[in-house]
Amino acid sequence: MPRAVIAIGGNSLITDKDHQTVQDQYLAAGETDHHIAQLVKAGWEVAISHGNGPQVGFILRRSELSRHELHEVPLDVCGADTQGAIGYALQQNLINDFRAMGLAKQVATVVTQVEVSADDPAMLNPSKPIGTFFDEAEAKQRQEKEGWAVLEDAGRGWRRVVASPQPVRIVEIEAIRTLMDAGVIVIAVGGGGIPVVADENGDLHGVAAVIDKDLASAVLAKDINADLLLISTAVEKVALRFGTPEQEWVDRMTLSEVKQYLAEGTHFAEGSMAPKMRAVVQFLEGGGQRALITNPENIAKAIAGDTGTWIVHD
Numbered sequence: 089m090p091r092a093v094i095a096i097g098g099n100s101l102i103t104d105k106d107h108q109t110v111q112d113q114y115l116a117a118g119e120t121d122h123h124i125a126q127l128v129k130a131g132w133e134v135a136i137s138h139g140n141g142p143q144v145g146f147i148l149r150r151s152e153l154s155r156h157e158l159h160e161v162p163l164d165v166c167g168a169d170t171q172g173a174i175g176y177a178l179q180q181n182l183i184n185d186f187r188a189m190g191l192a193k194q195v196a197t198v199v200t201q202v203e204v205s206a207d208d209p210a211m212l213n214p215s216k217p218i219g220t221f222f223d224e225a226e227a228k229q230r231q232e233k234e235g236w237a238v239l240e241d242a243g244r245g246w247r248r249v250v251a252s253p254q255p256v257r258i259v260e261i262e263a264i265r266t267l268m269d270a271g272v273i274v275i276a277v278g279g280g281g282i283p284v285v286a287d288e289n290g291d292l293h294g295v296a297a298v299i300d301k302d303l304a305s306a307v308l309a310k311d312i313n314a315d316l317l318l319i320s321t322a323v324e325k326v327a328l329r330f331g332t333p334e335q336e337w338v339d340r341m342t343l344s345e346v347k348q349y350l351a352e353g354t355h356f357a358e359g360s361m362a363p364k365m366r367a368v369v370q371f372l373e374g375g376g377q378r379a380l381i382t383n384p385e386n387i388a389k390a391i392a393g394d395t396g397t398w399i400v401h402d
Contacts, residue, residue, distance in 0.1 A: 089132065089133050090131070090132050090315045091132070091133040091134075091135075091268070091306050091312065091313065091314045091315050091316070092127070092132050092133070092135075092309075092314055092315065092317070093134075093135045093136075093137060093138050093305055093309035093314045093317050093318065093321060093385045094124060094127075094134060094135070094137070094310070094318045094387075095136075095137045095138070095301060095302055095317070095318070095319045095320060095367075096120055096136065096137065096138040096139065096178075096320050096384070097138075097139045097320065097321055097322070098138060098139025098140045098141045098143060098174075098279070098301070099139065099141065099142060099322070100116065100120060100139075100141050100320065100321070100322065101113045101115065101116045101117055101120075101138075101142075101143075102385060103116055103179075103244065104216045108129070108142075108146075109301040110169065110173075110217075112128060113143075113174075113177060114177045114181070116177050117174070117177040117181055118177075118181040118184075119384065119385075119400070120155050120178075120320065120329055120384040121181040121182045121185055122181075123137065123186055123384050123385060123387040124182065124387065125182060125185035125186060125189065125191075126387075127387060127388065128186070128191065128193060128273060129189055129191060130388075130391075131318070132209060133271070133273075134273050134274075134309060135176040135268060135273075135274045135275075135276055135309075135312060135314070136178060136262065136273070136274070136275045136276075137276060137277045137278065137304065137305040137308060138174050138175075138178065138278050138279070138281060138301070139280075139301045140167065140170040140171070140174060140278055140279030140301075140396075141279075142181070143170040143173070143174060144163070144167060144170055144218065144219075144279065144325075145218065145219055146165060146167045146216040147161055147166045147169055147170070147277075148161070148163075148218065148220060149219065149220055151166075152219070152220050153364075162294065162296065163218065163294065163296040163297070163298075164282050164283060164284070164294030164295060165197060165252065165294070167278070167282045168199055168282050169234050169284075170278060170279055171197065171199050171200065171278035171279065171282070172199060172280055172376060174275075175205035175275045176197065177194065177200075177277060178195075178197070178275050179195040179197050179273075179275055182186065182273060183195055183391065184318075184338060185242070185377045190381075193271070193272075194272045194388045195272065195273045195275070196267055196272050196273075196274055196275070196366060197274075197275040197276075198260050198263060198264055198267070198274060198275065198276045198325060198348075199260075200258060200260050200264075200276045200277045200278065200281070200282065200283060200294060200368075201258075201282045201283075201284045201294075202257070202258055202259065202260070202280065202281025202282065202283060202284070202287060202299055202304055203212065203255075203256045203257040203258075203259060203265035203284055203285065203292070204253040204254065204255065204256055204257045204283050204285060204295070204297060204298045204299065205253065205254070205256055206285045206286070206295075208251070208253035208254055210251045210252050210253040210255055210297075210361070211212055211251045212251075212282040213251070214220055214237040214249040214250050215249055215251070215252060216249055216250050216251070216252040216297075216298045216382075217239070217247040217248070217249050218247065218248055218249070218250055218298065219248050219370055220247070221241070221244055221245030221246065221247055221249060222238075222245060222246045222247065223245065223246065224240070224246050226246075227229060227246030227247070227248075228246075228400075230248070230306070230315070231277055236248045237249050237250070240291070243314065243319060245293065246286065247387025249311075250296050250297050250298055251295075251296075251297040251298075252297065252298050252299065252300060253283065253297055254299075254303065254373045255280065255281065255299050255300075255303055255304045255307050255354060256308060258276075258277060258281065258304075258308060258311060259284065260276070260290065261308075261311050261312075264276050264308070264311075264312065265300075265311075265312055265330060268312060275300075276307050276308060277304045277305060277307075279298075279299075279301060280298065280299030280300055280301040280303070281299050283295050283298070283299050283305050289362045294336075300363050300367070300376040302319055302363050302364045302366075302367035303363065303367050303370060304368065305319070306368070306370040306371040306374070306376075307365060307395050309376055310370075310371060310372050310374040310375060312374065312377060315376075315377050315378065316377070316378050316379065316380060317367070317368065317371045317376055317378075317380070318379070318380045318382075318390075318391075319364050319368070319380070319381045320382065320384050320387065321361075321364065321381060321385065322383060323381075323382075323383060324337075324382055324383050324386050324396065325337045325338060325339065325381070325382065325395065325396060326338050326341070326356075326361060326397035328349065328355045328363075329354060329355055330355065330356070330357060330360075330361065331357075331399070337397075338396045338397050339396075339398070340397070340399075340400065341397065341400075342400060342401065342402045343369065343372045343373070343399065343401055344399070344401070344402050346365050346368060346369055346399055349365070350362065350365055350366065350369070358387075364381060365399075368381075368399050372399065372400075372401060374385070376396060376402075377401070378399070378400050379398070379399040379400075380396050380397070380398055380399070381396060381397045382395060382396030382397070386397050
């Protein structure tokens with residue numbers, strides 16, 4: 089059976105600013121799950137990863153507002169919380185879809201740690217904004233009292249920034265492989281995984297960092313010998329020179345073309361398509377065969393070759 093990792097963006101669970109509640113996110117997860125269930129019905133083994141940026145932001149905001157009443161929630165624990173909550177929504181919707189289809193498939197969420205290196209250069213250069221916007225005075229106060237790194241964020245206010253290191257190892261990979269080999273649909277490395285570092289004794293400890301979800305998904309895909317890395321995002325296809333009058337939608341790219349476009353730096357926006365394309369490069373160079381980028385509602389059509397952007401070897 090062909091095997092795929094499907095990476096879902098955290099923002100795809102929030103359709104707009106008026107639909108952000110837990111129930112709204114559950115319904116959005118159900119819409120995406122319906123398309124994934126069709127893929128499973130067609131004979132694919134599937135592992136699902138997901139983003140968690142907005143959801144972690146919500147937890148941090150609640151923690152901020154209640155800090156005079158309750159303890160604040162560390163960032164690594166926020167990631168674990170979202171893995172459980174988002175995984176719950178995804179797996180329940182999938183179980184309901186499988187029951188309606190008459191498929192005897194099991195689904196399990198694995199709370200997943202991803203090891204990063206304490207010596208990663210990103211650890212010395214925090215760059216990923218998270219959580220609440222502050223005025224400059226409060227941000228500097230937090231910096232002094234709590235050791236935060238803070239930066240002004242695009243004229244919108246000051247925010248805490250944390251490191252975004254490279255994923256090195258998925259700690260629970262053997263459990264994930266065992267589940268998949270038993271035919272279980274697995275939800276794993278949510279939010280890029282809970283970032284942990286190993287001390288001199290090999291013991292793991294959580295760190296305040298954010299791992300790119302698509303890069304972690306590429307590691308997962310490589311480690312389970314997936315045939316396909318499918319990145320589900322907001323657009324049906326990838327575009328060159330996105331947002332310009334010369335914008336061009338692309339059906340197919342080769343690995344060397346993607347590397348060239350990334351080097352040119354004018355096609356894919358940072359914080360949007362560029363990390364996804366780097367994840368594709370990592371997967372293909374690590375032995376993967378094919379990658380596909382499309383939006384959730386077109387997953388089945390894209391797998392059939394009717395839409396989406398395929399990235400393949402030269």
